[in-house]
Amino acid sequence: MSDPINIRALAAGTRVILATGAEVEIVSNPGDGVWVFGRYLASTGDPGMVGQEDMIFAQDVVEVRS
């Protein structure tokens, strides 16, 4: 299990990797420490998600790319 990521610190434009392997770009961050809004850049498990915006749960974020 990886170290928890403080998603409150993730600015818009940051790219993150989710537990599913999908790559998401942060669109906005309400700063509640629970959710961020992101756009899917890649999603091998569910290709239909690419290009879509969704709410990303903190525990699903496993890596910060940039």
Added chain:
Amino acid sequence: MPTNGTRGFHPGLVDLASGHVSREIFVNDDIYAQEQERVFARSWLFVGHESQIPEPGDFFASRMGEESVILCRDRTGTVHVFLNSCRHRGMKVCRYDDGNTTVFTCPYHGWSYDTDGALVGVPFFREAYHSELDRSKYRLVEVAQTCCYKGTVWANWDATAPDFLEYLGEFRRFLDLILDGWDGREGQAELLGGVQKWIIPCNWKFPAENFSGDTYHNISHRSVDLVGVGPSGRSRRDYNEFNASRRLHVAIPDRGHQTITYVLPKDHQPQAAYQNSPEVAEYFFHCEEERRRRPGVNSRLIGAPGEIFPNVALLPRQPRTLAVWHPKNAHETEVWRFFFVDRDAPRQVKNFLRDYYIRYSGPAGMTEQDDMENWNYAHAASRGTIARRYPYTYEMGMGHAVENYEWDGLRMPGRVIDLTTAQASEEPMRNLYRRWAQFMEADSWDELMTWRHTSQREVQAVK
């Protein structure tokens, strides 16, 4: 004291024929619990002011009765009032007093709601719920009715209640005295600063009764009058119209709202006020001149303490404020006091008023402290077994109220007692408890809208 288990209310507790009201309605925990359902879940309640939430995403955590609610403006600009409780396990989804947000997120399990109340975030929606949860069934609970009136926001849990203006009835003109500009322009009030909040160890009906128009307790404020906290360095307020006006108790029987008001004679000239500051005095003198030039009855009314049923007190003039008596339990009330100024008033006027308001009202205000002491000790001294046997008396002025009151060409609605000579009456308190008893007795809003039944009878009589 046993209460009727089927209807939940004992009619003898409010006996307006004798002018007696049982102490039980103030100190009995069973009656208090029934009030939450019968009064607070059916009445229009004040939740805040639009100037607190000017931008999309702005929110203000308010209350309705015992319950926490969120007043918020969604991303399209629509005003909502939601129960502040997650649909999953009930945790508060908003724990700040106010702010701006894109979502309300429950800190317990992470359910998240859009500012329009939609459930938009459910952790492990695909994995744990297998995408089967119907999120549309679990929006934040929203009130049945909301009304924005001249900047103030009111809400009601009951879809069968009349709309807010019908609920106000002819009392609307007295609320307008706070919300319109001091020069008479419509809806010019804005909130000054934050909301003062504090807890008083008494039942909520003590302050509600007091602000219904208790002129009899002025002796309590004698020390403040002697200190001279008023805006001209004398007394509590500027009262230079006092001798020229008719001083009235006005009670709207079928609505349960009541107030003190002063009626000025025709062609009355503005009086000196706010003498501690020449600039502020000039501002208000100018406003008073403008107000007198405008058509309508309110140019001849001076606002004074009043109460909108059940728990909103208005004080239109000095200080200009609304207070909400939020019930916490039978023995505690959480007071929220909102202060108002003219939006366009010069900064110097606003600063002057802020100092005066703080001096007068709130937990540190000298006048409010007098009141709190009375309510605190009256409540405590009414809780005992022996004390509960003896009702309070509300006999003052019984049988002396008149309808169709008119003075110097100005007609007053409702039942009126002229205080110019009487000095005091308990007509407003009887009006409050009459309406309270009606709410506790009635099983539906249809029973409470007695004015509609009267209108129907009149129509049938004409036919």
